[in-house]
Amino acid sequence: MFRNVAELVELAVSQNKQISDIMIEQEMKVRRTTREEIMGLMERNLVVMEEAVEKGIKGVRSHSGLTGGDAVLMQKYIEKGNFLSGQTVLEAVSKAVATNEVNAAMGTICATPTAGSAGVVPGTLFAVKNKLNPTREEMVKFLFTSGAFGFVVANNASISGAAGGCQAEVGSAAGMAAAAIVEMAGGTPQQCAEAMAITLKNMLGLVCDPVAGLVEVPCVKRNAMGAANAMVAADMALAGISSRIPCDEVIEAMFKIGQSMPTALKETAQGGLAATPTGRALEAKIFGIPLDKK
Amino acid sequence: MKYKSVFDIIGPIMIGPSSSHTAGAARIGRVARSIFGREPKWASISLYGSFAQTYKGHGTDVALIGGILDFDTDDERIIKAIDIATEKGMKISFVEEDAITDHPNTARVFIGDDQGELELVGISIGGGKIEIIELNGFELKLSGHHPAILVVHNDRFGAIANVASVLAKHEINIGHMEVSRKEVGKLALMTIEVDHNIEDFVLSEIEQLPNILRVTKIVD
Numbered sequence: 001m002f003r004n005v006a007e008l009v010e011l012a013v014s015q016n017k018q019i020s021d022i023m024i025e026q027e028m029k030v031r032r033t034t035r036e037e038i039m040g041l042m043e044r045n046l047v048v049m050e051e052a053v054e055k056g057i058k059g060v061r062s063h064s065g066l067t068g069g070d071a072v073l074m075q076k077y078i079e080k081g082n083f084l085s086g087q088t089v090l091e092a093v094s095k096a097v098a099t100n101e102v103n104a105a106m107g108t109i110c111a112t113p114t115a116g117s118a119g120v121v122p123g124t125l126f127a128v129k130n131k132l133n134p135t136r137e138e139m140v141k142f143l144f145t146s147g148a149f150g151f152v153v154a155n156n157a158s159i160s161g162a163a164g165g166c167q168a169e170v171g172s173a174a175g176m177a178a179a180a181i182v183e184m185a186g187g188t189p190q191q192c193a194e195a196m197a198i199t200l201k202n203m204l205g206l207v208c209d210p211v212a213g214l215v216e217v218p219c220v221k222r223n224a225m226g227a228a229n230a231m232v233a234a235d236m237a238l239a240g241i242s243s244r245i246p247c248d249e250v251i252e253a254m255f256k257i258g259q260s261m262p263t264a265l266k267e268t269a270q271g272g273l274a275a276t277p278t279g280r281a282l283e284a285k286i287f288g289i290p291l292d293k294k
Numbered sequence: 295m296k297y298k299s300v301f302d303i304i305g306p307i308m309i310g311p312s313s314s315h316t317a318g319a320a321r322i323g324r325v326a327r328s329i330f331g332r333e334p335k336w337a338s339i340s341l342y343g344s345f346a347q348t349y350k351g352h353g354t355d356v357a358l359i360g361g362i363l364d365f366d367t368d369d370e371r372i373i374k375a376i377d378i379a380t381e382k383g384m385k386i387s388f389v390e391e392d393a394i395t396d397h398p399n400t401a402r403v404f405i406g407d408d409q410g411e412l413e414l415v416g417i418s419i420g421g422g423k424i425e426i427i428e429l430n431g432f433e434l435k436l437s438g439h440h441p442a443i444l445v446v447h448n449d450r451f452g453a454i455a456n457v458a459s460v461l462a463k464h465e466i467n468i469g470h471m472e473v474s475r476k477e478v479g480k481l482a483l484m485t486i487e488v489d490h491n492i493e494d495f496v497l498s499e500i501e502q503l504p505n506i507l508r509v510t511k512i513v514d
Contacts, residue, residue: 003295027300032490041301048307048368062311064351103310106353106373113303114421115313121304143304150303155295159303159421162314162344162398176303213348215311268344268398286351 001026005152005193005247012189019179019189020141023148042140045110049099049122052109056098060105064286067216068105071098088127089231096123096227100220112143113150113159113172116215119223120173121146121180124230128181138184145183146176149196156248157255161208162267164258166222171203171254174226174233181234197243197250199233204250205257207265209272212283218273298440306422308367314399315345315352318418320372323361325426326403328510329444330412334405336385337362343398345418346390354401355388362405367422426512432474432483440469441491442512445484448505449475456503457484464496481507 002008002022011022027038057075061068074094077083083090096119103109103118112121125142128134134142150159153172158164178195187195203226211217243250264271273279297303308317327333339358341349349355353372359379360372371378379386391402399418406412415428426436429444436442447453454473461468467489475482492511501509 001295023300030299030490042304045301045304045307106310106316108307108368108370109310110305110307111313111317111422112305115308115310115317118310144300147300147304151297151300154297154303154421160314160419212351213344214351215315269348 008148009189009193018183019148019192020144023144039140042143046140048110052099052102053095053126056102060101062104062216064214067220068101071101088131089228091127092124092227092231093224095126096120096223097220100223104216114169116219117169117173120226121177123227124177124181134184142180142184145180149176149179153251157251158258165261165266166206166208167203167254168258170222170226171200171206174203174230175200177230178233182237187238191237193247194242195234195237197247198236199229200250202229204254207272208267209265209274210269211274211279212286213269306367309372312352313422314418315354316357317367317422318424319354319357320361320367321424322401322416323358325512326405326414327362327364330405331508335407338387338404340389340391340402342391342395342400345399345401434485440487442487444510446508447482449479449482450505453505457500460500
């Protein structure tokens with residue numbers, strides 16, 4: 001069983017395998033079952049992700065009214081063709097937003113690694129799919145590669161906003177996605193680790209400050225930018241750029257930053273954007289509580 | 295290692311918006327239902343900390359009732375769970391508690407019917423994982439890091455040994471086990487954490503043993 005990214009990369013390199021294969025083989029041992037069954041279980045997650053994106057792109061709205069409809073706006077903007085950044089990046093943004101808007105509207109999603117950060121991995125996967133035309137199996141393997149890096153983060157740091165802030169949720173999700181994009185694009189296991197490191201480095205310190213305590217504002221847009229971050233970091237790693245700080249040390253830094261982050265900024269809706277005048281006013285309106293009672 | 299499976303990271307499939315406030319809440323309700331063994335006629339739920347602060351927006355209330363109706367985290371009926379339960383005649387009440395608990399996401403679930411009652415305290419620790427810390431006054435220490443089974447049994451000689459033998463026969467390793475009882479010779483509770491998920495047929499086998507009243511699985 002690999003305990004960190006260095007061991008994960010070493011296992012893949014020494015056996016001349018992909019990161020996803022190492023994760024699949026480990027899961028086979030843990031569950032004492034066949035590769036087919038493990039692939040089948042992950043395929044079910046993939047189907048849920050596809051359905052969520054499809055639903056979100058058509059337009060949804062949350063019960064609070066705080067979020068919804070942005071995936072539609074982004075999709076229409078892409079179709080006009082006058083965008084400034086790249087199409088694949090914007091597709092990833094639109095699909096990540098779609099997933100999180102469905103989540104906020106109490107739709108069905110697959111937590112990757114959490115519900116609040118569920119947009120990044122599928123958003124990038126379906127965007128890159130249009131560019132690279134992967135097989136169904138390669139798409140399922142994308143989720144195992146993401147899962148392998150998430151597994152390391154979950155065991156050595158945290159994937160919970162309450163424990164480590166948004167860097168632990170969307171930060172982890174973006175790093176996981178970047179690594180998986182690199183593998184799908186034909187990069188090496190080491191390049192996957194570099195992409196994860198570059199992404200996570202740029203998410204360090206991100207706090208969890210949801211308005212009214214709801215997984216909506218700023219979560220939906222943080223998923224959008226997590227997806228964009230992952231796409232660019234993957235391109236950087238594929239260009240041969242490496243992280244001066246090794247991936248495992250970035251993960252450890254994220255953990256320590258999370259520990260020293262004030263509680264008000266860890267999913268308690270007490271600080272940050274939640275505590276802005278507008279954030280407080282929205283909270284009072286949603287829960288029907290007068291502002292002076294808060 | 296806290297997380298053992300890739301499906302803890304990519305998964306669970308669930309109704310949004312929060313893995314801790316929605317999926318975790320549904321799992322707490324479902325464990326209560328599962329241990330109770332039937333659909334209760336009433337449910338009185340106390341919410342603490344972040345659960346009390348934000349339950350309406352997160353659907354923590356519908357998720358808890360959905361769990362009590364035996365809906366899984368990905369069952370879309372969760373959204374309408376309170377309506378469904380009310381139609382079935384279930385009396386439901388929620389209490390927002392001010393008391394400070396050790397964990398911010400804590401729920402006390404009190405359910406029952408004319409034949410019995412059950413009181414359980416659960417906490418939702420993140421990513422949909424939960425821990426049950428109290429059951430009918432028995433204190434538990436379920437870490438939530440492993441699959442576990444709860445066995446309600448009569449406090450008699452051999453009850454524990456019989457359960458252990460069945461697990462041994464199926465090569466299931468016990469990671470942690472504790473037994474608690476309120477009075478000698480009366481009802482007791484075995485909490486057994488194991489290394490791998492247990493198949494349902496093993497649970498039925500345990501349930502058929504003498505002095506075993508109910509067996510419930512808490513999936514990792």
